[in-house]
Amino acid sequence: MGGLVLVALLALAVAGCDAGDEDAPAPVRPVRSVTVEIGTAGDVVTLTGDVQAEDEAALAFRVGGRMIERLVNVGDRVTAGQVVARLDPQNALNGRRSAQAALTAAEGRLVQAQNHFERQERLLGNGFTTRAIHDDAAQGLRSAQSAVDDAEAQLKIAEDNVGYTELVADAPGVVTARGAEPGEVVQAGQLIVQLARQGGRDAVFDVPAQLLRAVPANPLIEVSLVDDPAVKATGRVREVAPQADPVTRTFRVRVGLDNPPEAMRLGSSVNGRVHLDAGASIEIPASALTAYQSRPAVWIVDPATLTVSLRNIEVARFNPATVMVASGLGEGDIVVTAGVQALHPGQAVRLLGQGS
Numbered sequence: 001m002g003g004l005v006l007v008a009l010l011a012l013a014v015a016g017c018d019a020g021d022e023d024a025p026a027p028v029r030p031v032r033s034v035t036v037e038i039g040t041a042g043d044v045v046t047l048t049g050d051v052q053a054e055d056e057a058a059l060a061f062r063v064g065g066r067m068i069e070r071l072v073n074v075g076d077r078v079t080a081g082q083v084v085a086r087l088d089p090q091n092a093l094n095g096r097r098s099a100q101a102a103l104t105a106a107e108g109r110l111v112q113a114q115n116h117f118e119r120q121e122r123l124l125g126n127g128f129t130t131r132a133i134h135d136d137a138a139q140g141l142r143s144a145q146s147a148v149d150d151a152e153a154q155l156k157i158a159e160d161n162v163g164y165t166e167l168v169a170d171a172p173g174v175v176t177a178r179g180a181e182p183g184e185v186v187q188a189g190q191l192i193v194q195l196a197r198q199g200g201r202d203a204v205f206d207v208p209a210q211l212l213r214a215v216p217a218n219p220l221i222e223v224s225l226v227d228d229p230a231v232k233a234t235g236r237v238r239e240v241a242p243q244a245d246p247v248t249r250t251f252r253v254r255v256g257l258d259n260p261p262e263a264m265r266l267g268s269s270v271n272g273r274v275h276l277d278a279g280a281s282i283e284i285p286a287s288a289l290t291a292y293q294s295r296p297a298v299w300i301v302d303p304a305t306l307t308v309s310l311r312n313i314e315v316a317r318f319n320p321a322t323v324m325v326a327s328g329l330g331e332g333d334i335v336v337t338a339g340v341q342a343l344h345p346g347q348a349v350r351l352l353g354q355g356s
Helices: 002-023 090-126 131-163 209-214
Strands: 029-035 044-053 056-060 065-070 083-087 166-168 173-178 191-197 201-208 220-225 232-240 250-258 269-275 282-285 290-292 295-302 307-312 314-318 322-327 334-338 349-355
Touching (some): 029 295, 065 191, 083 191, 201 232, 201 269, 209 250, 220 250
Antiparallel strands (some): 029 334, 044 201, 056 191, 065 083, 083 166, 201 250, 220 232, 232 250, 282 322, 290 295, 295 307, 295 334
16 A cells, blocks of 8 residues: 555656646756847958059051161160151162152153154144044053053052051150061061050959949059059059950959059059948848848847847848848848857847847
C-alpha cells in the first residue's frame, strides 16, 4: 500500500513540472541595433589617369617617298606653318617638268587648231570650202582646247605634289610622338609626328561600367597631380567612349580641364575624384542584412513592444562593411545589426546597444 502512494506522488510531481514548463514565457533575446538616419554625404571615388591634349593630330605626307629630313623631335614646340619634315623632291620635280612640257605642247596644238579654224571660217564665208570641212576644223579646235585644259590640271597636280614633299604643321602645338626616321621610305598617310595642338587639356581615365552608372549627370571632377596633390584643377566630362576596351572592359572618359595650371603638363599622372549619391541616403551595417521571400530584408524592432518583424528592403549598393538602402527604411526605424540568425517574427528582444 505504501508503494502505491509513493508512485502516485511522483506522478503528480512530474505533471506539475510539465505544466510549469508550458506556462514559462519565451526567453528575451539580446540584440544590438542602430537607429536609421538619413544622410546627405555620398561616397567619393578616386581614379588614376593622365593628362592629354584635347586635340591631337597625326601629321603625315600626302604623297609617298624617301624622307630626307625631320626637323622636330618629341617635346619640341612648333608654330602654325612650320616645316616639320621633308621628302626627297626629285621625283616630284621631274613630274612637274613633264607636266609643264605637256602643257607647252598642248598650247602649240591649240594655236594651230585656232589658225586652221579661222581660215575655214573665211573660206566658208566666201564659198570656197564645204560645211563638213568647216565643222571638222571647229571640232579640232574644241579638242585642242580640252587638251590644254587637261594639261593645265596635270601641271597643277604636279606642282601640288612638289609642295606635298614638305610636311607643314597646320596649328601650334607640341610634338608628342614620332613615327618615322630620316632615310625611311614612307607611304602617303603614314604617321610622321603626332602633334598635341595648343589649347585645352583633358584628364583621361578608364572607368568601369558600374561606376559610370552610379555617377550623377554632369558631375564636377576634382583633378590633382599624383606626385603633388596641391596642384589641382576641376573639369567636367567631355567625352565617354561608346565602346568598352576589349581587354579591360572599361570605358575611356575624357574630362575637359578648366584653366589647368602649367605644372599639369601633358602626360602627367593625375587622380580624379568624383562624389556619388549627393542626395539623401540611408546606410546600415552589412551585418544587418538577411533574406525574406528571396529578397534582401532586415529585422525591425517595434519600440513600443520590443518585438521584431522582418521587412524587405531594396539595396542600392553593397560596400565591404555597409549597405546603401534605396527603399524600405525610414528615419527612426530601429534595425537589428547583431543576433539576426536567432530571431523569429514576434520575438521579444532586449537592446544591448544602439547607435546611429
